[in-house]
Amino acid sequence: MRQRIVESTARIIGERGYAEASVARIVDDVGISQGTFYRYFETRQDLFDIVLPTYAERMLTFIQEHVDAESTGIEREMQRMKAFLDFVADHPWFARIVDEANVQAPAGNDAYFDRVVNGYVRTLQRAVDRGEIVGYDPEDLEGIALALLAARSYYAKVYLSSMGHVGKSRDAVLKGYRAFVERALFMPPCR
Template identity: 30%
Template sequence: MSEKTIQADGLQMPLTKKGAKTRQKLLDTAEKVFGRKGYFNASVVDITQQANVAQGTFYNYFSSKLEIFEALVKQLSQDFRNQIRSEVANARNFEEAQRIGFRTFFQWVKNHRDLYSIVQQAVLVDEELYRRYYERIASGYIKGIEEAIGQKEIQSFDPETVAYCLMGISQFIGMRWVYWENQDVPDRVFNDMMNFIFKGLSRGRKNERDCLLD
């Protein structure tokens, strides 16, 4: 069975080692091309030329520019979620897991600075892809939040609401320092961020839910 047939069948059969290496090379190059030129200005020729791969070979793995873009967004999402999952596996509690997870994400973004540009392009290229990207991230957060609530480590807020709040914090703190400034998130910023998450803005006042329960 040829590699082209494998791709046409949705990659249900495993690629050869050489085929997997070539496909990954195309994805790595596409990350740079889409990040620099943008989806609409980039072309398959840009990707193949920079990857030093024949244009015909490209179509053994991807049917179009859109398909490689979608594959790239999915891979970026999967790769950093797997990295975070691996790093937080031995965390002793929810707060430690968040600290490790945020640090891991910021470092990952530093190594993949085009992530922000590519994901934001997705909202114009394929809105459903854009939505699924964030829903996959949220699903992992929600599971951890539900476990922390069950163990009474955190308050019993709606897990999905908390998940998207945490995602928003990581998104914009990373954008402000890692993407715009191309530097590590400063310790003072990281510590303020974590204190905000786990202590909030109020100065010792009960939150609304506690007041209702009194």
């Protein structure tokens, strides 16, 4: 039941925003009473603060399942991006949850960014350790992770906004992302 409430809330937030995700709307969507809702969550805010971290874990698991463990360098990064776009296509409301969370669910937003950014930094560090990324200091990796996450987020919005309208949007997004990331990370620095 708890999971059903979280899933319903995620869809409602994605379609209408956090402000319109009232307990009444959520329980109506799930088909439960408000009393049942409050057995699982003390407040609506408690629910809001777990929605984004819950879907962050789902997203990260999905990406991990769609990346070949043997791939390296730019090919590995492109597999991650493709999996991210596939996740976003399956959960088109995810971008709105992320966008509004910093104001409407700050604790959930902090947990999301802590998990996602730190995970990406570890991923980049492994690429550095394997010699796939060179020319960056370890303290640069958090800034790089943030830049790549911001690029992914924006690419996802463009991709979602053109779904059903522009058949080649996915290819264009992936081509642009590859050109950017390949030059920024996976080419040796000029001397």
